[in-house]
Amino acid sequence: MDSRYWQEELETMPRPQLEALQMEKLKTAVARSMNSKFYKEFFGSKGLSEKSIDGLDDIQKFPFTTKDDLRDNWPFGLMATSVDECVRMHCTSGTTGNPAAVLYNRHDLDSWANLMARSMWSSGARPNDVFQNMSGYGLFTGGLGFQYGAEKLGMLTIPAAAGNSKRQIYLMQSFGTTAAHSVPSYLGRLYAVFQEMGLDPRKDTKLKRLFIGAEPHSEETRQRIQEMFGAKAYNSFGMTEMNGPGVAFECECQAGMHIWEDCYLIEIIDPDTLQRVPDGEWGEMVLTTLDRQAMPVIRYRTHDLTRIIPGDCACGRTHKRFDRIKGRTDDMFIVKGCNIFPIQIERVLMNFPEIGTDYLIELTNEQGDDMTVKAELKPELFTDNYPELESLKRKIASILRDTILVTPKIQLVPHGTLPKSEGKAKRVLDLRKQ
Ligand code: AMP
Ligand code: ZN
Numbered sequence: 001m002d003s004r005y006w007q008e009e010l011e012t013m014p015r016p017q018l019e020a021l022q023m024e025k026l027k028t029a030v031a032r033s034m035n036s037k038f039y040k041e042f043f044g045s046k047g048l049s050e051k052s053i054d055g056l057d058d059i060q061k062f063p064f065t066t067k068d069d070l071r072d073n074w075p076f077g078l079m080a081t082s083v084d085e086c087v088r089m090h091c092t093s094g095t096t097g098n099p100a101a102v103l104y105n106r107h108d109l110d111s112w113a114n115l116m117a118r119s120m121w122s123s124g125a126r127p128n129d130v131f132q133n134m135s136g137y138g139l140f141t142g143g144l145g146f147q148y149g150a151e152k153l154g155m156l157t158i159p160a161a162a163g164n165s166k167r168q169i170y171l172m173q174s175f176g177t178t179a180a181h182s183v184p185s186y187l188g189r190l191y192a193v194f195q196e197m198g199l200d201p202r203k204d205t206k207l208k209r210l211f212i213g214a215e216p217h218s219e220e221t222r223q224r225i226q227e228m229f230g231a232k233a234y235n236s237f238g239m240t241e242m243n244g245p246g247v248a249f250e251c252e253c254q255a256g257m258h259i260w261e262d263c264y265l266i267e268i269i270d271p272d273t274l275q276r277v278p279d280g281e282w283g284e285m286v287l288t289t290l291d292r293q294a295m296p297v298i299r300y301r302t303h304d305l306t307r308i309i310p311g312d313c314a315c316g317r318t319h320k321r322f323d324r325i326k327g328r329t330d331d332m333f334i335v336k337g338c339n340i341f342p343i344q345i346e347r348v349l350m351n352f353p354e355i356g357t358d359y360l361i362e363l364t365n366e367q368g369d370d371m372t373v374k375a376e377l378k379p380e381l382f383t384d385n386y387p388e389l390e391s392l393k394r395k396i397a398s399i400l401r402d403t404i405l406v407t408p409k410i411q412l413v414p415h416g417t418l419p420k421s422e423g424k425a426k427r428v429l430d431l432r433k434q
Contacts, residue, residue, distance in 0.1 A: 004315070005121070005122075005316075005317075006117055006121035006153075007114075007118060010262055011118070011316075011317045011318070012316050013262075013318055015318055018318060021262055022261060023056055025262070025291065026053060026059065026288065026290060027050040028050070029288065029290050029291075029296045029298065030043070030049065031049070031050040032080045032296050033078075033080055033296040033298055036080045038069065038073045038077045038078045039080075042063065042065075042069075043063075043298075048062055056265070059265060060267075060276065062298055062299050063299065064274070064286065064299045064301045065297055065298055065299055065300045066300075066301050067241070067301075067303075070100035070101070070241060071097055071098040071099070072098075074099070074100070075101045078295050078297065079295055080295060081294045085105045085294065086104060086105050086294050087104060087106055087109060088109055089101055089102065089103045089104070090102050090104075090141045090144075090240055091139050091240065092240045092241070093139075093140075093423075100240065102240055102241060102243070102295055103294050104292075104294055104295075108243070108291075108292050108293055108295075111291050111292070112145065112243045112246055114149075114152065115149070115247075115263060116146060116148065116152070116153075116245060116246040117149045117153040119236065119260075120149060120150065120153055120179070121153060122249055122250075122251040122258065122315070123209060123211070123251060124209060124232075125155060125179050126153075126154075127154030129155045129156075129208075130156045130158070130177045130178050130179070130206075131146075131150045131155040131156065131157050131178075131179045131181070132158040132160050132171060132179070132180040133146045133150065133158065133159055133160060133161070133180070134160050134161070134162060134168055134180055134182040134190075135161070135162060135182060135183070135214070137159060141240050142183075142213075142238075142245055143159070143161065144244075145243070145244035145246060146211070146245060147159055149245075155179065156175070158175060158177065162182075162183075162186070162422045165189065165193035166197070169190075169193065169199065169205075172207070173204065177205065177206065178209070179207070179208065180209075180210055181210070181212075182212060183213070183423065183424055183425065184212040184221055184225060185357065185424070187212070187225050187229070187357070188228070188358060189357075191229070192356070192415065201228065201229045202229065202230030205229075207229050207230070208231050208232070209231055209233075209234060210234070211233075211236045212233050212234070212235060213235055213237055213238065214238070214245070214423075216326070216327055216328070217324075217343070218324075218343050218347040218350060219324065219347075220346070220351060221350055223350075224350055234254065235249070235250045235254075235257055235324060236250070237257050237259075237325070239304075241300055241302075242264065242289060242297070242300070243292070247264055247287070248264075251313065251315040251317060253313055253314050253315050255309070255313060256321030256323055256324075257321055258313065258321050259319060259320055259321070261319045261320060262290065263290050264289060265287070265288040265290055266285060266286070266320065267287075267288075268283040268284065268285055268306070268307060269283050269284050270283050271283065271284040271305075271329050279310050279320075280308065280310045282305060282306065282307045282326070283305065283307065284303060284304065284305060285304045285305075285306050286299055287299075287300050287302055288300065303328045303329045303330055304328055305325060305326045305327055306323050306324070307322065308321070308322055309322065326341060326343055327342065331428070333363060333428060335363065336406050338405045340406070342361055342427040344404055345359070345373060345400065345403075345404065348396065348399050348400050349396070351399075352392070352395075352396060353378075354377060354378055355375045355376070355377065356378050356379075358376045358418045358425075359373065359376070359427065360374045360375075360418050360419070360427065361374075361428045361429070362374060363429070364431045365431070365432045371408040371409070372408060372409040372410075372411055373400065373408045373409070373410050374412075375412055375413070376413055376414065376415045376416070376417065377412045377414065379415040392412065393410040393412060396410050397409075397410050
């Protein structure tokens, strides 16, 4: 099989047929969900059931499910089948209170692995690729999610897990890794280790494609990653509550992420009015699982901000695409009355070739609202008397002022000195709240 598609019929299904399939699956998902303690009461008390659905738009009659609903019903409240039938669980990191747990039966795991295989295939991965998964394993879904999908696709799969850059490079070189998955924030650090070792990933590895996701990142960061590694980087979107990765993925066109609409129903709402916005307009993504048996989730508020990209994709897939996530509603912070998303700052920083890929935004209260942007200078540039340091700082501050309407303090620090995390990067340190 070397078609352009993993499941041609499903991926290129004409919209009327795809929507009819969604409608049928939506009714089943709602009916199933009402086997759970939570949805039986949540929908039942409002007189809602699958009988309330005559068209896809009728989903709007249903209330939203929130992360608090999942936490408050930890661990089994949303289960629509018996726990005995389940074979796996994952959960969110849950730094405050209960995490949100997801359980999967055999069907759910097969369906998830298939979506992952379909996703990676759409960006050009093939069975003769050697795939290295540099994602945390364990409760985080990026490990096992990619692992089973890559095996299903037929790639030799290296479960390298996160961190330990020298070993990552050793594995890459020994096994001839051609495709890899990582959070984008790790790749800058990995590249620095290549450099320290006197290696150039463009020449000294066989990398052709990178799958990057799990955290917001800008187009500028993607470009950087592509240049550093001489490989194409494809955006991968997922969240634990929706299985994990494999919800939406960029195809070879790199023109937004196709959401697999035979398995998810997507809506974009205005987070204030909670009403739907038309395709093309930005808002909060709301997702409904259409193929999950053990734990269907209906109208889940993701808090992720994106928009549907209008028009068709050149790849021939008919599943809608959504734009790069510009942030989460809860990522936004306010300084001197201006609403700011970290990614706006990232975009400016990544346009300065002197700056590395790690940065941190610190919010303090010393004189009213204060904001310091700390960024690492590339290792080859940082010397105590780098002559252009002051003028570089002024340039960055001035472009940031034009972009976010606030002039932050800029601190350029030596490479490798900002705090690092093995999983998702923490970009904002809000000391005002402490
Ligand atoms: P988790 O369930 O811990 O994997 O976190 C899911 C969240 O990670 C999503 O709701 C998004 O906020 C974020 N996320 C996942 N993939 C992406 C991506 N490709 N771009 C931006 N944010 C992402
Ligand atoms: Zn496409």
